Amino acid sequence: xxxxxxxxxxxxxxxxxxxxxxxxxxxxxxxxxxxxxxxxxxxxxxxxxxxxxxxxxxxxxxxxxxxxxxxxxxxxxxxxxx
Numbered sequence: 271x272x273x274x275x276x277x278x279x280x281x282x283x284x285x286x287x288x289x290x291x292x293x294x295x296x297x298x299x300x301x302x303x304x305x306x307x308x309x310x311x312x313x314x315x316x317x318x319x320x321x322x323x324x325x326x327x328x329x330x331x332x333x334x335x336x337x338x339x340x341x342x343x344x345x346x347x348x349x350x351x352x
Contacts, residue, residue, distance in 0.1 A: 299346060
């Protein structure tokens with residue numbers, strides 16, 4: 271399943287898995303997001319903003335406690351910045 275857009279400001283299931291290389295901790299979204307609206311899932315597990323990852327600017331998330339492993343699934347929902 272690809273991403274799903276609902277209206278001009280919501281973005282669901284932005285698949286960031288292709289960016290996982292086993293070393294990277296930062297991942298870039300397809301669109302700019304509004305601060306505090308990201309919801310990240312890593313391999314089906316919902317992560318917590320400020321604990322597991324941080325938002326860096328309006329396009330990037332950075333993992334705080336782990337480095338994602340190649341072959342795993344990383345998706346992000348967010349409210350698009352318009």
